[in-house]
Amino acid sequence: xxxxxxxxxxxxxxxxxxxxxxxxxxxxxxxxxxxxxxxxxxxxxxxxxxxxxxxxxxxxxxxxxxxxxxxxxxxxxxxxxxxxxxxxxxxxxxxxxxxxxxxxxxxxxxxxxxxxxxxxxxxxxxxxxxxxxxxxxxxxxxxxxxxxxxxxxxxxxxxxxxxxxxxxxxxxxxxxxxxxxxxxxxxxxxxxxxxxxxxxxxxxxxxxxxxxxxxxxxxxxxxxxxxxxxxxxxxxxxxxxxxxxxxxxxxxxxxxxxxxxxxxxxxxxxxxxxxxxxxxxxxxxxxxxxxxx
Amino acid sequence: xxxxxxxxxxxxxxxxxxxxxxxxxxxxxxxxxxxxxxxxxxxxxxxxxxxxxxxxxxxxxxxxxxxxxxxxxxxxxxxxxxxxxxxxxxxxxxxxxxxxxxxxxxxxxxxxxxxxxxxxxxxxxxxxxxxxxxxxxxxxxxxxxxxxxxxxxxxxxxxxxxxxxxxxxxxxxxxxxxxxxxxxxxxxxxxxxxxxxxxxxxxxxxxxxxxxxxxxxxxxxxxxxxxxxxxxxxxxxxxxxxxxxxxxxxxxxxxxxxxxxxxxxxxxxxxxxxxxxxxxxxxxxxxxxxxxxxxxxxxxxxxxxxxxxxxxxxxxxxxxxxxxxxxxxxxxxxxxxxxxxxxxxxxxxxxxxxxxxxxxxxxxxxxxxxxxxxxxxxxxxxxxxxxxxxxxxxxxxxxxxxxxxxxxxxxxxxxxxxxxxxxxxxxxxxxxxxxxxxxxxxxxxxxxxxxxxxxxxxxxxxxxxxxxxxxxxxxxxxxxxxxxxxxxxxxxxxxxxxxxxxxxxxxxxxxxxxxxxxxxxxxxxxxxxxxxxxxxxxxxxxxxxxxxxxxxxxxxxxxxxxxxxxxxxxxxxxx
Numbered sequence: 050x051x052x053x054x055x056x057x058x059x060x061x062x063x064x065x066x067x068x069x070x071x072x073x074x075x076x077x078x079x080x081x082x083x084x085x086x087x088x089x090x091x092x093x094x095x096x097x098x099x100x101x102x103x104x105x106x107x108x109x110x111x112x113x114x115x116x117x118x119x120x121x122x123x124x125x126x127x128x129x130x131x132x133x134x135x136x137x138x139x140x141x142x143x144x145x146x147x148x149x150x151x152x153x154x155x156x157x158x159x160x161x162x163x164x165x166x167x168x169x170x171x172x173x174x175x176x177x178x179x180x181x182x183x184x185x186x187x188x189x190x191x192x193x194x195x196x197x198x199x200x201x202x203x204x205x206x207x208x209x210x211x212x213x214x215x216x217x218x219x220x221x222x223x224x225x226x227x228x229x230x231x232x233x234x235x236x237x238x239x240x241x242x243x244x245x246x247x248x249x250x251x252x253x254x255x256x257x258x259x260x261x262x263x264x265x266x267x268x269x270x271x272x273x274x275x276x277x278x279x280x281x282x283x284x285x286x287x288x289x290x291x292x293x294x295x296x297x298x299x300x301x302x303x304x305x306x307x308x309x310x311x312x313x314x315x316x317x318x319x320x321x322x323x324x325x326x327x328x329x330x331x332x333x334x335x336x337x338x339x340x341x342x
Numbered sequence: 343x344x345x346x347x348x349x350x351x352x353x354x355x356x357x358x359x360x361x362x363x364x365x366x367x368x369x370x371x372x373x374x375x376x377x378x379x380x381x382x383x384x385x386x387x388x389x390x391x392x393x394x395x396x397x398x399x400x401x402x403x404x405x406x407x408x409x410x411x412x413x414x415x416x417x418x419x420x421x422x423x424x425x426x427x428x429x430x431x432x433x434x435x436x437x438x439x440x441x442x443x444x445x446x447x448x449x450x451x452x453x454x455x456x457x458x459x460x461x462x463x464x465x466x467x468x469x470x471x472x473x474x475x476x477x478x479x480x481x482x483x484x485x486x487x488x489x490x491x492x493x494x495x496x497x498x499x500x501x502x503x504x505x506x507x508x509x510x511x512x513x514x515x516x517x518x519x520x521x522x523x524x525x526x527x528x529x530x531x532x533x534x535x536x537x538x539x540x541x542x543x544x545x546x547x548x549x550x551x552x553x554x555x556x557x558x559x560x561x562x563x564x565x566x567x568x569x570x571x572x573x574x575x576x577x578x579x580x581x582x583x584x585x586x587x588x589x590x591x592x593x594x595x596x597x598x599x600x601x602x603x604x605x606x607x608x609x610x611x612x613x614x615x616x617x618x619x620x621x622x623x624x625x626x627x628x629x630x631x632x633x634x635x636x637x638x639x640x641x642x643x644x645x646x647x648x649x650x651x652x653x654x655x656x657x658x659x660x661x662x663x664x665x666x667x668x669x670x671x672x673x674x675x676x677x678x679x680x681x682x683x684x685x686x687x688x689x690x691x692x693x694x695x696x697x698x699x700x701x702x703x704x705x706x707x708x709x710x711x712x713x714x715x716x717x718x719x720x721x722x723x724x725x726x727x728x729x730x731x732x733x734x735x736x737x738x739x740x741x742x743x744x745x746x747x748x749x750x751x752x753x754x755x756x757x758x759x760x761x762x763x764x765x766x767x768x769x770x771x772x773x774x775x776x777x778x779x780x781x782x783x784x785x786x787x788x789x790x791x792x793x794x795x796x797x798x799x800x801x802x803x804x805x806x807x808x809x810x811x812x813x814x815x816x817x818x819x820x821x822x823x824x825x826x827x828x829x830x831x832x833x834x835x836x837x838x839x840x841x842x843x844x845x846x847x848x849x850x851x852x853x854x855x856x857x858x859x860x861x862x863x864x865x866x867x868x869x870x871x872x873x874x875x876x877x878x879x880x881x882x883x884x885x886x887x888x889x890x891x892x893x894x895x896x897x898x899x900x901x902x903x904x905x906x907x908x909x910x911x912x913x914x915x916x917x
Binding site (some may be wrong): 162210211213214217218221222225226227228229230231233234235236237238239240242243284287288291293294295296297298299301302303304305306307308310311312314315316318319320322323324326327328330 | 753
């Protein structure tokens with residue numbers, strides 16, 4: 050309610066400006082046009098047709114690149130011993146595909162404890178097609194809109210600051226246990242790791258929370274609401290933008306690297322000075338001119 | 343030349359024997375103080391006190407000066423820190439935590455970091471100085487033990503030093519716990535668990551320390567008192583005792599010409615060491631200040647306030663608590679249940695028993711060694727580590743033991759930075775902490791013995807000059823020259839084996855346990871050459887040098903030893 054009052058107050062401050070009339074007209078025109086375009090029955094049919102084409106294209110890519118492990122209908126493959134060869138993709142949703150393929154995790158380089166992150170093998174159009182195909186297999190989380198995940202889309206700076214404070218508490222409660230306090234990453238059992246999220250795209254952070262890749266928990270919208278997810282991303286972004294107040298952050302890994310700095314840099318320099326001081330005595334190796342050696 | 347002794351004081355009376363002229367202003371002031379405090383004698387004694395010179399004697403000084411830095415910066419921090427667990431809402435300048443509920447301790451730490459001018463710098467200088475304080479105590483201890491400076495009469499000072507190390511660690515841990523951020527809270531929670539793992543009395547101890555159930559609201563004020571009053575006072579007193587004993591015993595020195603067990607060869611306190619020490623103090627302060635300025639340490643604002651529901655990956659204690667933490671990490675999960683109570687061996691052994699046992703072993707080292715060797719003499723001349731192979735190897739084994747647990751304390755960081763499996767690191771280290779020290783002991787001892795052999799080689803046959811000589815027969819060998827006499831002297835100032843006493847026998851005629859240990863202690867130890875061996879070797883060397891002298895200094899044209907010797911001067915010119 051407070052938020053609403055504030056934004057109304059801000060609007061009313063500007064209502065007598067010279068350009069206000071023109072701006073109101075522009076907004077009205079745009080919204081009418083937009084609403085018509087969105088609601089017009091013809092375009093819906095067109096979209097369905099487009100989607101069908103996309104699914105078909107996605108299926109083609111899927112058969113070539115994914116079906117070896119995930120099965121030709123995305124139903125997953127188990128070995129004769131009952132072990133999982135590739136998991137079923139029915140119901141994982143478009144968001145999962147967008148995350149796994151968009152971060153270069155899939156197609157997987159090799160099976161192992163940790164799926165390697167590499168340069169994506171597909172462009173965004175192909176990823177969209179794959180996502181559309183997998184989404185067609187069963188209902189699952191969709192690829193989020195930019196407003197849902199991008200912290201740049203907050204209405205005001207105050208709103209963003211509030212989100213950062215809220216997101217920080219959610220982050221420290223739910224994320225730091227594996228990803229470390231700045232998101233520098235942490236170890237998981239048997240060679241796995243919670244990867245560093247210092248350079249991860251906001252869209253992929255959102256999708257990771259939504260779909261829970263590998264050992265990560267799934268933070269469904271009932272668990273952490275979309276607004277809270279965005280707040281978490283806002284906090285992570287603010288940590289990246291924050292200057293290192295204390296100086297060089299030693300890799301943001303905590304006391305282990307701090308201890309290495311103390312021993313190597315601190316003690317190393319001091320011992321070097323001790324050697325230097327002891328090397329400067331009143332003793333001299335110079336012989337007086339003319340004296341016998 | 344006769345001297346007029348009528349004006350020289352015959353006693354130590356405070357009355358001047360002959361007031362000769364007007365004293366200088368400084369002299370008058372000094373005299374005023376001396377007549378009332380009697381500090382003249384003391385300052386004369388101290389300013390003329392001789393200390394020997396070697397860089398390794400200054401490692402303890404790093405600890406001393408970082409302790410001074412700790413006192414100065416710590417006092418500064420107490421002016422703003424509020425040791426209170428009262429909950430308030432943070433409204434300071436660090437935006438991401440604004441509006442969050444936290445303890446006053448955490449809020450005031452944030453204030454020191456962001457709102458007090460120079461506060462963050464001083465906080466970091468204080469913390470870096472603490473890390474260096476304990477680290478320098480450890481390398482100082484290594485120096486003392488490796489050079490045999492812990493032997494009689496310095497055993498008590500060794501015990502004081504070991505106590506300082508333990509207290510310094512506790513002091514560091516209490517300081518680490520004060521800000522009430524996520525890491526320090528996790529540390530206190532862990533300490534609570536450690537205490538509760540102590541059989542029978544554990545839960546009572548925990549309730550006693552926390553004033554009830556964890557976390558309560560007493561622990562931070564209590565730790566504060568311990569951190570700023572109790573432990574620093576004991577540290578200060580023990581450092582004083584350590585230094586007084588150092589002056590009383592006189593500093594140990596390296597052997598060399600003119601240096602005996604009964605003298606100290608070096609320079610006086612004034613002007614030499616007073617200037618060197620002052621300089622080193624400023625250097626230590628400068629290095630900690632630069633570390634504080636350029637290297638982040640314990641960024642509490644990133645951890646946020648402590649909350650028992652939260653934890654972060656990379657939760658480690660500071661390095662000096664790292665090894666018990668590592669022991670805890672690799673300990674198998676042993677637990678017993680008797681009569682409805684849980685006995686957590688998996689916590690009790692690695693964090694309570696192991697560090698205390700290790701500390702006791704360190705404390706007892708000088709006494710154990712003296713008991714084994716039976717050496718009751720005073721020692722003021724240092725030994726090179728190679729000349730006590732078993733001692734050196736023992737300490738390297740202890741260091742390897744420590745290093746294994748230390749590495750385990752950072753197992754998660756090692757796993758992610760070297761792409762390893764944390765489980766396999768754990769399995770490896772479980773074996774390493776037992777097998778590593780044994781391997782280190784054997785390798786170090788053999789290494790020392792080889793170095794002793796090498797020393798003897800140099801004493802008998804001289805050092806390698808790098809000049810290769812071809813003999814008339816066509817054989818090649820390297821020319822050796824005798825060592826400089828002072829160097830050879832310093833190398834031979836050491837005991838010849840063990841004292842030639844009869845081995846201790848039990849009633850049944852077998853060697854006693856102590857005799858066996860003593861035999862092991864001196865096993866394979868290489869004696870220095872006897873005077874006869876030395877003179878024979880020198881005689882041989884002289885003879886050889888004489889034989890070779892004929893060939894020396896000639897340019898070699900490839901025909902030295904055949905019939906085609908000729909010089910270019912004899913050849914006809916081509917034009």
